[in-house]
Amino acid sequence: xxxxxxxxxxxxxxxxxxxxxxxxxxxxxxxxxxxxxxxxxxxxxxxxxxxxxxxxxxxxxxxxxxxxxxxxxxxxxxxxxxxxxxxxxxxxxxxxxxxxxxxxxxxxxxxxxxxxxxxxxxxxxxxxxxxxxxxxxxxxxxxxxxxxxxxxxxxxxxxxxxxxxxxxxxxxxxxxxxxxxxxxxxxxxxxxxxxxxxxxxxxxxxxxxxxxxxxxxxxxxxxxxxxxxxxxxxxxxxxxxxxxxxxxxxxxxxxxxxxxxxxxxxxxxxxxxxxxxxxxxxxxxxxxxxxxxxxxxxxxxxxxxxxxxxxxxxxxxxxxxxxxxxxxxxxxxxxxxxxxxxxxxxxxxxxxxxxxxxxxxxxxxxxxxxxxxxxxxxxxxxxxxxxx
Amino acid sequence: xxxxxxxxxxxxxxxxxxxxxxxxxxxxxxxxxxxxxxxxxxxxxxxxxxxxxxxxxxxxxxxxxxxxxxxxxxxxxxxxxxxxxxxxxxxxxxxxxxxxxxxxxxxxxxxxxxxxxxxxxxxxxxxxxxxxxxxxxxxxxxxxxxxxxxxxxxxxxxxxxxxxxxxxxxxxxxxxxxxxxxxxxxxxxxxxxxxxxxxxxxxxxxxxxxxxxxxxxxxxxxxxxxxxxxxxxxxxxxxxxxxxxxxxxxxxxxxxxxxxxxxxxxxxxxxxxxxxxxxxxxxxxxxxxxxxxxxxxxxxxxxxxxxxxxxxxxxxxxxxxxxxx
Numbered sequence: 001x002x003x004x005x006x007x008x009x010x011x012x013x014x015x016x017x018x019x020x021x022x023x024x025x026x027x028x029x030x031x032x033x034x035x036x037x038x039x040x041x042x043x044x045x046x047x048x049x050x051x052x053x054x055x056x057x058x059x060x061x062x063x064x065x066x067x068x069x070x071x072x073x074x075x076x077x078x079x080x081x082x083x084x085x086x087x088x089x090x091x092x093x094x095x096x097x098x099x100x101x102x103x104x105x106x107x108x109x110x111x112x113x114x115x116x117x118x119x120x121x122x123x124x125x126x127x128x129x130x131x132x133x134x135x136x137x138x139x140x141x142x143x144x145x146x147x148x149x150x151x152x153x154x155x156x157x158x159x160x161x162x163x164x165x166x167x168x169x170x171x172x173x174x175x176x177x178x179x180x181x182x183x184x185x186x187x188x189x190x191x192x193x194x195x196x197x198x199x200x201x202x203x204x205x206x207x208x209x210x211x212x213x214x215x216x217x218x219x220x221x222x223x224x225x226x227x228x229x230x231x232x233x234x235x236x237x238x239x240x241x242x243x244x245x246x247x248x249x250x251x252x253x254x255x256x257x258x259x260x261x262x263x264x265x266x267x268x269x270x271x272x273x274x275x276x277x278x279x280x281x282x283x284x285x286x287x288x289x290x291x292x293x294x295x296x297x298x299x300x301x302x303x304x305x306x307x308x309x310x311x312x313x314x315x316x317x318x319x320x321x322x323x324x325x326x327x328x329x330x331x332x333x334x335x336x337x338x339x340x341x342x343x344x345x346x347x348x349x350x351x352x353x354x355x356x357x358x359x360x361x362x363x364x365x366x367x368x369x370x371x372x373x374x375x376x377x378x379x380x381x382x383x384x385x386x387x388x
Numbered sequence: 389x390x391x392x393x394x395x396x397x398x399x400x401x402x403x404x405x406x407x408x409x410x411x412x413x414x415x416x417x418x419x420x421x422x423x424x425x426x427x428x429x430x431x432x433x434x435x436x437x438x439x440x441x442x443x444x445x446x447x448x449x450x451x452x453x454x455x456x457x458x459x460x461x462x463x464x465x466x467x468x469x470x471x472x473x474x475x476x477x478x479x480x481x482x483x484x485x486x487x488x489x490x491x492x493x494x495x496x497x498x499x500x501x502x503x504x505x506x507x508x509x510x511x512x513x514x515x516x517x518x519x520x521x522x523x524x525x526x527x528x529x530x531x532x533x534x535x536x537x538x539x540x541x542x543x544x545x546x547x548x549x550x551x552x553x554x555x556x557x558x559x560x561x562x563x564x565x566x567x568x569x570x571x572x573x574x575x576x577x578x579x580x581x582x583x584x585x586x587x588x589x590x591x592x593x594x595x596x597x598x599x600x601x602x603x604x605x606x607x608x609x610x611x612x613x614x615x616x617x618x619x620x621x622x623x624x625x626x627x628x629x630x631x632x633x634x635x636x637x638x639x640x641x642x643x644x645x646x647x648x649x650x651x652x653x654x655x656x657x658x659x660x661x662x663x664x665x666x667x668x669x670x671x672x673x674x675x676x677x678x679x680x681x682x683x684x685x686x687x688x689x690x691x692x693x694x695x696x697x698x699x700x701x702x703x704x705x706x707x708x709x710x711x712x713x
Contacts, residue, residue: 034414057414119418138418169419188419221398221434224426228419278427279401284420 011329012382016065016105021056033058039124041133043146051110053133057120060135062111062146071101116142116152123173129180136173136185143197155203156185156195171286172232179238182207186243190214190227192252210252212259222274222283230286235295236367242298244289247271249300249310264310264317267302269340269351282356292365301360304349305376306336322360322374322381333383395435402428 024033035056043051049066074096078084119137126133134155135142141156156173160166168189176182181197193206214223226246234241240261243250247268250260266287270277277283282303289300301307302319310317319336339348362375370385402424409416409424 029415031415032413036414120414122419166418166422169422171419188422221427221430223430225423228423275398278398281405284423 016107018063018107020054020061020063021059024058026058038121041124041126043126044130046130053124053126055121055124055135058114058117060113060121060124060144061109062113063107064110065105065107068104068106069101070098072096073099111146111149113144113149113152116144119169122171123185125174125183127175127180128178132180134173134175134183136170138169141170141173141183141185141203153201155197155201157202157204171229174232174234174241177234177236177238184232184234184241186229186232188228189224190229190245192229192232192241192243194254208254208257210257210260212250218271220274222278225278225283226274231288233289233291235291236293237295240295242289242291244287244300246283246285246287249289249298251298251312262312264298264308266300266308267306267338269338270303273351277356280356282359285359286361287359288362290363290365292370293367297365299363299365299372301363301374303356303359304354305358305360306338307360307363307374320383322376322379322383323358324379395431395438398431399428399435402431 020037021035023035025031026033033056037054037056040052040054043053043062045051049064052063052065054061054063073080074094076085076090076093076096077087113135117135117137117140119139121135121137123136124133125136131146133144133146135144135152136156139157139159140154142152143155144152156170158168158170168187168191171186171188173183173185176184182194183197183203184192184194186192190211192210194208194210195203196207197203199207214227229243229245231244232241239254241252241254243252243260244266247270248266249264251262251264253261274283287301289298291298296313297309297311299307299309305322306319307322308317308319319338320333321336334347337345337348338354339345339350344350358377360374360376364373366372372383374381374383405424406421409421
């Protein structure tokens with residue numbers, strides 16, 4: 001009875017497009033800095049405009065996105081074309097008036113936070129105080145004030161004195177949704193550290209350390225790779241956090257450090273394919289995960305444009321596909337199934353037929369509605385609950 | 389989607405990845421290279437354990453101490469019994485330096501338990517016979533049962549080998565590793581101890597100087613530089629893998645714990661690195677030569693094998709150098 005909710009495609013249009021970062025070249029290190037955006041985070045909305053932070057490997061930018069739907073007409077000193085009028089021709093004065101115009105969306109960079117990261121930035125997270133945010137690279141986490149671009153505070157530094165002793169890197173970091181002094185960061189070793197900025201200025205020592213002991217029977221060449229955490233997200237309640245590693249999603253209770261309270265297998269059938277996935281680099285893909293507004297469900301992506309939803313209460317899960325062929329507008333998405341062995345049933349897809357170039361790394365769930373956004377390689381899909 | 393899981397192909401794939409990461413846009417990705425270095429480590433562990441098990445098998449055939457040829461690695465039969473390792477008189481003078489690896493004795497039982505490719509030598513591309521756990525277990529990691537098996541014999545074996553570890557394993561001479569700190573752009577040279585080829589010449593068992601890494605692979609039978617086992621021996625008991633607590637505290641040959649090696653690496657520990665000039669020449673010449681030779685091994689098993697050894701002997705240095713750079 002309580003089937004997972006089918007979704008249908010709404011109809012949306014692109015609102016605005018703008019170039020956030022350009023490729024740069026670091027002459028000192030002879031390194032090209034890619035323009036590729038690694039993370040985007042919205043700021044809480046305070047007026048009509050929207051603000052977001054976007055970051056590439058080295059530089060974070062604060063963008064203001066605002067709408068303009070009126071235009072002033074009737075200037076005295078210039079024509080409607082903008083050309084200056086000959087002053088001697090002006091015989092009367094008029095007051096410019098506002099006239100409606102086609103909606104125009106403007107994006108303007110308001111702050112540029114640069115030169116604070118030696119290594120590649122992987123995360124940004126806006127604090128609940130709405131004034132500060134953190135940025136994390138492989139070895140360090142910096143704290144910024146949104147108004148101040150020429151200074152940041154380093155709050156975590158895991159760089160060893162001798163780089164040869166490096167064993168793990170930071171993979172993701174996030175502020176607690178309610179406690180502005182608390183943040184977590186995940187590591188390539190599959191551990192999560194919770195830090196309290198009130199306990200010390202430099203949070204190299206964690207307040208809590210979350211780690212699940214490794215199962216020795218599942219050890220393989222690739223154990224280290226698949227245990228690396230690619231994303232960490234607090235629940236809206238602030239009581240739980242979720243981590244994504246290559247094959248699973250884990251929900252942790254912040255009060256229990258020695259193991260997660262829930263573990264969901266995203267695509268366990270890939271465990272026997274890790275060698276091929278290593279060869280074609282897919283094993284390094286970094287999947288994100290997200291909570292729904294009530295924290296009752298979680299969602300994450302997979303291959304073949306599949307994405308997975310897990311209902312934490314009923315323990316039911318569903319695999320859906322984001323593709324043009326399988327979703328027409330207002331049609332209900334059909335659950336998909338991967339055949340892991342034996343005879344393939346009708347409508348099932350075998351593991352070897354999966355398209356590993358079609359990966360869903362980014363998904364988002366509306367904080368209040370049952371509307372989700374799913375990013376396939378070149379397309380964005382938006383699905384919503386048919387009940388709405 | 390099947391692929392081969394033999395250690396050598398994994399090593400060559402990993403080296404290729406590291407090599408190509410140096411030229412890709414955006415600079416070296418520290419995270420990815422660190423993960424690749426873990427795969428390298430794991431593959432190397434398995435590879436070496438298979439080699440040493442094969443060596444043991446050959447010892448059985450030549451108990452009178454005839455010099456060992458550089459061996460094509462033939463994975464051991466699963467039934468081989470390790471405890472006899474302790475009683476083996478190792479040849480005083482071996483052509484293959486790796487014969488003296490203490491790693492042989494490391495968890496000897498575990499080395500041979502794993503379902504490694506039974507028939508084909510690892511040089512050939514064997515189909516993926518098993519999912520990974522079996523392979524990795526064969527590498528002597530702390531699987532169930534711990535690694536106590538052959539460890540008690542280890543010190544004896546090492547001393548029998550004749551190299552001077554007696555003074556607590558402090559090697560004769562040192563080598564250097566140069567590290568570039570991305571933050572400060574300071575180049576630091578770390579003096580490390582390890583069994584350098586020159587110092588080995590002083591040991592009774594030591595062999596001829598080893599060809600530099602940058603040179604083409606030596607002809608079969610040439611003595612090779614030896615590294616890996618010593619560092620394991622030097623490290624003593626390390627933080628083990630989960631479930632690997634079976635090793636009694638103390639034996640210096642705890643099951644291979646490369647993770648701990650990364651963490652507890654220090655200047656006192658010998659390491660399997662060559663000096664920086666060899667590294668540079670390797671990087672300069674690219675990895676392709678090594679890789680392609682490894683793959684051309686069906687015709688020339690020994691050459692391929694030696695190339696593999698060449699790659700493996702300096703593996704630790706490469707992986708760390710990648711991380712540093």
